[in-house]
Amino acid sequence: MLLLTPGPTAVPEDIRMKMSESTMHHRTPEFSEIFRQTREKLKDIFGMDEVILLSSSGTGAMEASVTNFCKKKALTVNAGKFGERFGKIIKAFGFELVELKYEWDTPASVEDIKETLLKESDIDTLCIQVCESAGGLRHPVEEIAKEAKRINPDITIIADGITAVGVEKIDTTYIDLLISGSQKAFMLPPGLSMIGVSKDAVSKLEKDGGKGYYFNLLTELKKQRTNTTAWTAATTLIIGLNAVLDEIRSIGLENFYNETKRRSLASKEALKAIGFKIYPKSPATSMSAIYDEKAEDVRKILKSKYEVNIAGGQDHLKGKLFRINHMGLIKPYEASWVLNVLELILDELGVREYKGEANRVFNEVYYKI
Numbered sequence: 001m002l003l004l005t006p007g008p009t010a011v012p013e014d015i016r017m018k019m020s021e022s023t024m025h026h027r028t029p030e031f032s033e034i035f036r037q038t039r040e041k042l043k044d045i046f047g048m049d050e051v052i053l054l055s056s057s058g059t060g061a062m063e064a065s066v067t068n069f070c071k072k073k074a075l076t077v078n079a080g081k082f083g084e085r086f087g088k089i090i091k092a093f094g095f096e097l098v099e100l101k102y103e104w105d106t107p108a109s110v111e112d113i114k115e116t117l118l119k120e121s122d123i124d125t126l127c128i129q130v131c132e133s134a135g136g137l138r139h140p141v142e143e144i145a146k147e148a149k150r151i152n153p154d155i156t157i158i159a160d161g162i163t164a165v166g167v168e169k170i171d172t173t174y175i176d177l178l179i180s181g182s183q184k185a186f187m188l189p190p191g192l193s194m195i196g197v198s199k200d201a202v203s204k205l206e207k208d209g210g211k212g213y214y215f216n217l218l219t220e221l222k223k224q225r226t227n228t229t230a231w232t233a234a235t236t237l238i239i240g241l242n243a244v245l246d247e248i249r250s251i252g253l254e255n256f257y258n259e260t261k262r263r264s265l266a267s268k269e270a271l272k273a274i275g276f277k278i279y280p281k282s283p284a285t286s287m288s289a290i291y292d293e294k295a296e297d298v299r300k301i302l303k304s305k306y307e308v309n310i311a312g313g314q315d316h317l318k319g320k321l322f323r324i325n326h327m328g329l330i331k332p333y334e335a336s337w338v339l340n341v342l343e344l345i346l347d348e349l350g351v352r353e354y355k356g357e358a359n360r361v362f363n364e365v366y367y368k369i
């Protein structure tokens with residue numbers, strides 16, 4: 001089965017092998033050295049001063065960022081399941097919430113954010129996705145963060161980059177916390193999350209103290225700066241992550257991003273060429289989200305007959321959306337295979353005659369740009 005869901009993504013064989021070695025104790029010089037290396041390489045990819053690793057899925061890092069930094073009132077952008085999740089976390093901890101809601105295909109407007117921040121000057125935290133995975137949507141996060149800081153230099157900007165870090169270069173100049181998880185662009189099994197932390201956010205944390213116990217980011221930061229973790233580290237995943245980061249380094253970060261971009265662009269062009277409609281108005285690089293009334297039939301045939309697993313839609317888009325992953329190391333022949341069988345399926349469903357068009361367009365775009 002070819003796993004092409006936008007998380008979890010397929011784990012490369014050499015990484016799986018690396019993680020199958022015998023278990024290492026987490027309080028040893030050997031593991032500390034791996035941990036140190038991993039954090040250094042991560043700082044590079046995040047383009048931030050500090051990185052904190054947590055043993056949790058991505059949502060744990062979302063929660064930790066909110067609980068350690070929000071003081072009273074947060075502004076969230078809800079253009080899908082993950083934006084909605086920030087709102088739920090904020091409410092669960094009793095903070096005040098101002099939520100800007102958008103249809104799942106619509107990116108947040110910088111003007112709306114500015115207007116809200118000017119009107120509600122006691123908002124101390126802004127939470128937004130870089131890519132909202134529910135609809136494969138890219139928000140203009142960099143610009144939003146910049147404008148928000150212009151209005152309130154003290155505001156904390158929490159950006160969920162789980163389907164953006166390791167996909168494309170993100171300008172982190174105005175971002176305080178940038179969240180990522182192991183099971184998307186980092187091609188690992190789920191269970192590890194990472195937070196890039198700005199210099200300002202480190203100062204805030206040191207000045208105001210961390211909050212909570214397990215997810216106390218000050219406790220973690222202090223420990224991680226000494227190359228260990230506060231609690232038992234997710235050793236196997238960190239060993240895997242270190243190996244993934246080595247692999248990305250050997251390819252070169254720029255080349256790795258460029259490869260993802262070409263694959264994403266070529267796939268989107270091929271999908272359009274065979275009549276599919278790209279769902280979001282500002283498509284993310286990490287995935288292709290297609291709106292189609294027959295999305296469920298397409299996915300079923302894809303899985304049962306052609307052994308390809310892609311994701312569907314959630315909530316009001318259930319049965320009407322399918323999403324193909326472009327994150328990680330995917331061979332061009334795997335990426336084009338999916339598009340080819342999608343074209344075969346369209347023929348099977350009586351929508352459009354098979355002409356080998358998807359593969360032609362994919363190859364043309366992928367190898368010519």
Ligand SMILES: *Cc1c(COP(=O)(O)O)cnc(C)c1O
Pocket residue numbers: 007057058059060082129131132133160162163181190
């Ligand atoms: C996958 C994902 C998450 C994390 O979800 P978990 O299931 O907790 O790992 C958060 N935000 C976005 C945008 C995601 O794509």
